[in-house]
Amino acid sequence: MYIRTLALSIALVTLSSIPSYANEEQVSVLYNKFTTFLFTKDIVEAKISSADYKLEMSGRYLLVRARNAQVATASLFVVYGKEKHSYVAALYPSNKAPLKRHIQESVPVAPVAAEAAPKHIAEALFANSPAQEYYSIGMKRQGGEVILTNILHVAQDTYLRFFIYNRTSIPFTVPYHSFENVTYTSRVPFFAKKKKKSVETTYAPATLKVAAKSGAYFVFSVPTYASGDGLDVFLGEGSGERGFHIFVPSKLLLHAPRQQSTNQ
Amino acid sequence: MMPRSYRSPYLLALLLIWLVGASPAGATPLLRNVGGIYGVALEGGFSTISPLGGASWSYALSKHWYLQAHLAAAYRAHKRNPYYGAMLQPAVGYVLWSDERRYFLSGLAGMSMLYESRKKNKQGAFNAGLILGAGLEVSLIGQLSLLISGAPTVFFLKRTYGQIDFCMAAGLKLSF
Numbered sequence: 001m002y003i004r005t006l007a008l009s010i011a012l013v014t015l016s017s018i019p020s021y022a023n024e025e026q027v028s029v030l031y032n033k034f035t036t037f038l039f040t041k042d043i044v045e046a047k048i049s050s051a052d053y054k055l056e057m058s059g060r061y062l063l064v065r066a067r068n069a070q071v072a073t074a075s076l077f078v079v080y081g082k083e084k085h086s087y088v089a090a091l092y093p094s095n096k097a098p099l100k101r102h103i104q105e106s107v108p109v110a111p112v113a114a115e116a117a118p119k120h121i122a123e124a125l126f127a128n129s130p131a132q133e134y135y136s137i138g139m140k141r142q143g144g145e146v147i148l149t150n151i152l153h154v155a156q157d158t159y160l161r162f163f164i165y166n167r168t169s170i171p172f173t174v175p176y177h178s179f180e181n182v183t184y185t186s187r188v189p190f191f192a193k194k195k196k197k198s199v200e201t202t203y204a205p206a207t208l209k210v211a212a213k214s215g216a217y218f219v220f221s222v223p224t225y226a227s228g229d230g231l232d233v234f235l236g237e238g239s240g241e242r243g244f245h246i247f248v249p250s251k252l253l254l255h256a257p258r259q260q261s262t263n264q
Numbered sequence: 265m266m267p268r269s270y271r272s273p274y275l276l277a278l279l280l281i282w283l284v285g286a287s288p289a290g291a292t293p294l295l296r297n298v299g300g301i302y303g304v305a306l307e308g309g310f311s312t313i314s315p316l317g318g319a320s321w322s323y324a325l326s327k328h329w330y331l332q333a334h335l336a337a338a339y340r341a342h343k344r345n346p347y348y349g350a351m352l353q354p355a356v357g358y359v360l361w362s363d364e365r366r367y368f369l370s371g372l373a374g375m376s377m378l379y380e381s382r383k384k385n386k387q388g389a390f391n392a393g394l395i396l397g398a399g400l401e402v403s404l405i406g407q408l409s410l411l412i413s414g415a416p417t418v419f420f421l422k423r424t425y426g427q428i429d430f431c432m433a434a435g436l437k438l439s440f
Contacts (some may be wrong), residue, residue: 131292135362135403136327140300147293163293215292247327250363 027076027101028094031066036100041081049125049154049259050074053091054185059203066093077124078103088127116117123219125259126150126161134252139244143168146235146244149217151256157202157221158253160233165206165215174208176236177201177220182247183228208235226254286333296403297359297368301439305411307336309433313425314340314347322357330357332372336433338380348388349380353395366403372396376417393419393427407439409423 028036039060046057048064052071056063062078071093077165078087087103129150145165152159166172179199186193203221210216222231231248292401303322306416310316311319325331331354338349360366376395381388397415404410416431421427 079406096344131291135296136298136362136364136365136368137296138295140295140298145293145295149293165292 011144025089027089027091027113028097029064029066029091030095030097030099031071031152033099034063034065034099036063037062037078037103039078039080039087039103040105041085043078043080044084045077045079047077047124048074048091049077049127064091066091067145069093069095073093073128074210075124075127077127088124090128096202110142123161123217125152125159126217126219129257133256137245137246137248141244142242144172144237144242144244145215146246148233148246148248151248151252153224153256153258154221156224158224158256159203159219159221160217160248161216162182162234162235164210166210166212166222169212171212172210172242173238174210174235175203175238176234177208178234179220179222180232180234181225182230182232190239194229197227199225199231226250267371291405291406294365294407296407296409296439297324297327297330297362297401300325303437303439305437307334307411307413307434307435308432309434309435311349311431314338314349316351316431317351318351318433320435320437322437328359330359330370331355332357332374336431342430345382347380347382351376351378352365355375357399360361366409367405368401370401371397372399372413372415376419380423387423387424391419391421391423393429401419401437409437409439411435411437 003233033039033115034056039062039093042059043057043062046055046062048055050072052067052073054065060080061238064076073090073092076089076091077097079085080087085105093262111168114200129152132147132149134148134150136185138145143166145163147163148160150161164172164174179201181197181199182193185195199222201220204217205218205220208218227250230250233246233248235244256257284384298373301324303324305320305322307320308315308317316336316338318334320332320334322330323333334364335354336353337352338347338351340347340428353374353376357370357372359370373394373396376393378393379388380391395417397413397416399411399413402410402412412434414430416430417431419427419429
């Protein structure tokens, strides 16, 4: 009896350790004609992460069609209304898709409210990615947590998505950031030497501010580069002394997923 | 009629953990085994002499290095001559390999301070030794993980049960 209980427990524990992924909205669109998305307010900005989908917009109407039935899933990102509501969906082609879709008022993309910059296509790229892929790349310091959650290669760039959690009661502003490719020339303990090469970001949030007791995702992108050992990321606080050094090992960067096509 | 084992509260608790762990879609991201993270664990296992149970505390200094203190009690029932033991093991650990997600393999080195007694001897004996072991941490749900560790101990002083001991333990760890 105990052996059977133990076996069942192990099975349950194993099942529980299967990663859970976020429920992104999967939306089918037609490929022989346009599918119309009707929003409650005027559309401000709309982007699709793949050139395999055609996009047109006018007022509250967004028209989308796939080039053919075989195109891959892509991310749709729409900002609408004066309050800048956002709508994110994963699109796939289907001949059974409805001709018209009514989109209700959106829910925030980030799990916790934060004062983030207006969303960009770079952030929509991760709409199909798991909420978190990496768990041990980050830093916890003085009530702040910086977590590298996802990496995605798109064309010539590497997109890094961070989750910044501010557990303190004062806002956390990060105006300084730097990215450096690192290669160790000596690994002797206490005498390690490394060669650093500064990297300019190809995309960075306009403002990076996290309100008190909240968290938000932020996306940076740098040119793809296979460094010897990894990428050193520094995020520095504006109104304080906190600095977050995060080292992203090369093995993660080299094996991160790649998005095949994009209209960026 | 369900077999008895399926109705046990232990299994229901595990089922609940599984359901909770499988459901959250937009859960807040979390960190595992990076500098600044504390951990407490409850473990059970056995040494060459007796079964043992204990608790441990750990603090991650960096992504690789961490400190650990393990407190354990051992007891083996015997009609006329039961065995009692208590040990404290401060150690330093180093994460040798991880998949950056849920598996963390580490090496561990430290000291073992042991007090043991048998009823027949009446008086207990202190001993100290060195431990050198390995541990595997498998993250289950959120900050809860499964720990499996094994460590041989070499004691400095002579002992009835030999100067080399080996203990294996498994348990659950909560990080925060």
